[in-house]
Amino acid sequence: MKAVVVGAGIAGLVAARQLGLAGWDVELCEKSSAPRSDGYMMDFFGPGVDAAERIGLYPRLAAVSYHVEAVEYIDAAGYLTASLDYDRFARLAGGNVLSLLRPDMERAALAALDDVDPGLVRVRYGAQVSRVWSDQDGARVEVEGSPDVTLAADVLIGADGIHSGVRAQVFGPEGEYLHPLGMRAAAFIVTEPLLNGRFRNRFVLTDTVDRMAGLYNLRSDEVAALMVYRDVTGATGHERSGSPRERLRREFAGLGDAVERVLELCPEHPYDDVVAQIVMPGWQKGRVVLVGDACGAVSLLAGQGGSLAIAGAALLGDILGPVASPKGIGPALAEFERRWGPVVEEAQIAGRRAATSFLPRNRPQRFLRRWIIRATHLPGIDRLVARQIVGRIAKQASRGQGRNQAKTIALPLETPPIHKG
Numbered sequence: 001m002k003a004v005v006v007g008a009g010i011a012g013l014v015a016a017r018q019l020g021l022a023g024w025d026v027e028l029c030e031k032s033s034a035p036r037s038d039g040y041m042m043d044f045f046g047p048g049v050d051a052a053e054r055i056g057l058y059p060r061l062a063a064v065s066y067h068v069e070a071v072e073y074i075d076a077a078g079y080l081t082a083s084l085d086y087d088r089f090a091r092l093a094g095g096n097v098l099s100l101l102r103p104d105m106e107r108a109a110l111a112a113l114d115d116v117d118p119g120l121v122r123v124r125y126g127a128q129v130s131r132v133w134s135d136q137d138g139a140r141v142e143v144e145g146s147p148d149v150t151l152a153a154d155v156l157i158g159a160d161g162i163h164s165g166v167r168a169q170v171f172g173p174e175g176e177y178l179h180p181l182g183m184r185a186a187a188f189i190v191t192e193p194l195l196n197g198r199f200r201n202r203f204v205l206t207d208t209v210d211r212m213a214g215l216y217n218l219r220s221d222e223v224a225a226l227m228v229y230r231d232v233t234g235a236t237g238h239e240r241s242g243s244p245r246e247r248l249r250r251e252f253a254g255l256g257d258a259v260e261r262v263l264e265l266c267p268e269h270p271y272d273d274v275v276a277q278i279v280m281p282g283w284q285k286g287r288v289v290l291v292g293d294a295c296g297a298v299s300l301l302a303g304q305g306g307s308l309a310i311a312g313a314a315l316l317g318d319i320l321g322p323v324a325s326p327k328g329i330g331p332a333l334a335e336f337e338r339r340w341g342p343v344v345e346e347a348q349i350a351g352r353r354a355a356t357s358f359l360p361r362n363r364p365q366r367f368l369r370r371w372i373i374r375a376t377h378l379p380g381i382d383r384l385v386a387r388q389i390v391g392r393i394a395k396q397a398s399r400g401q402g403r404n405q406a407k408t409i410a411l412p413l414e415t416p417p418i419h420k421g
């Protein structure tokens with residue numbers, strides 16, 4: 001059996017590996033010319049942890065993880081306004097949390113392709129898929145710049161992220177499925193030894209209204225910056241005009257010397273995109289299936305996109321791997337959607353719920369968040385808050401069914417519904 005996977009992000013790499021381990025022949029097309037080095041710090045918890053352990057990826061992830069001791073909120077003068085003991089909170093919420101840089105996570109998944117028989121999974125970097133077709137006999141893709149060459153397969157897996165071109169061509173335009181959550185997020189990494197030393201092992205976040213800058217020290221004198229800001233234009237993707245660097249400098253002016261310093265060093269084109277979810281009524285059509293952000297982006301507010309990308313791709317591999325004839329493909333893809341859909345939906349609800357406290361709209365909301373974080377130091381309240389923040393998954397974790405934790409300090413203040421399709 002043969003698969004073409006579009007996108008060598010976390011979801012695509014894991015799906016390709018699991019199918020390769022099951023004996024499938026896999027072409028993995030990635031538009032970047034090499035593994036992407038841009039990224040941000042991610043919390044890794046929830047279903048992906050169990051999946052990574054099961055498929056043998058966890059030790060590779062743990063090996064490149066960072067140790068975060070605390071999450072600290074500071075005001076513009078640099079004074080601490082609230083803090084959260086990371087280890088303690090992780091224990092309360094179920095334990096076993098890794099903090100990873102996105103590119104490290106991707107590189108670990110790429111290295112894990114070594115576990116597959118040589119030749120079964122071929123990764124093509126610099127291969128941007130421009131057209132896809134599917135009928136009852138299989139699927140084909142065309143790679144940009146090579147109109148005479150098409151790759152044919154029994155199954156096409158779209159793992160091409162939140163702005164998926166496979167989704168747009170097979171299921172419909174992005175606007176039908178992408179739901180902006182009213183903010184944008186930017187992320188970049190700078191080399192700054194002084195700041196690196198200042199933030200050692202702490203996630204430092206600004207305690208601010210309508211915008212939030214987060215800084216974390218990396219190895220080799222680097223600092224990872226995450227900047228989230230209110231955006232009501234509804235612009236999706238990279239549609240907003242003007243230089244993203246200049247926009248960030250404008251939006252984040254006056255937040256203190258550390259933020260100003262990273263903005264001085266900000267690259268001209270940092271990652272800068274809408275914070276959004278992808279909500280679809282169905283993820284498979286004929287011989288095409290979507291996985292990861294392409295079909296179920298939960299947004300950074302849920303803090304679980306990478307985790308779900310791994311768990312979803314591993315599950316797809318479990319279900320599709322044993323299929324030995326084209327007849328079995330349709331039922332396998334339908335089963336994947338049936339089993340994985342509710343998990344993604346649950347995480348999306350948690351993500352929407354997190355919106356208010358992640359980015360307070362006014363001072364009373366900011367004060368409430370501060371109060372709640374401080375209250376986590378009180379016995380009894382800590383458990384209550386942990387449960388409020390991480391929701392059902394934490395309850396499952398406490399029953400030994402899963403593990404969870406979240407750096408997003410979220411209260412169940414609002415959960416706007418999103419209707420599927």
Ligand SMILES: Cc1cc2nc3c(=O)[nH]c(=O)nc-3n(C[C@H](O)[C@H](O)[C@H](O)COP(=O)(O)OP(=O)(O)OC[C@H]3O[C@@H](n4cnc5c(N)ncnc54)[C@H](O)[C@@H]3O)c2cc1C
Nearest residue numbers: 007009010011031042043129160161292293304305306307
């Ligand atoms: C700022 C930020 C913070 C986050 N924090 C967290 C966190 O703390 N915890 C967490 O679990 N998740 C977090 N996430 C979410 C997480 O990063 C994503 O959910 C996850 O990376 C999705 O993986 P993916 O493989 O589905 O998609 P992607 O990582 O987007 O990969 C898609 C790949 O497809 C490639 N591609 C696209 N189009 C084509 C094409 N036409 N042809 C070939 N290749 C193509 C792209 O180049 C890319 O390599 C965060 C996200 C952001 C933006």
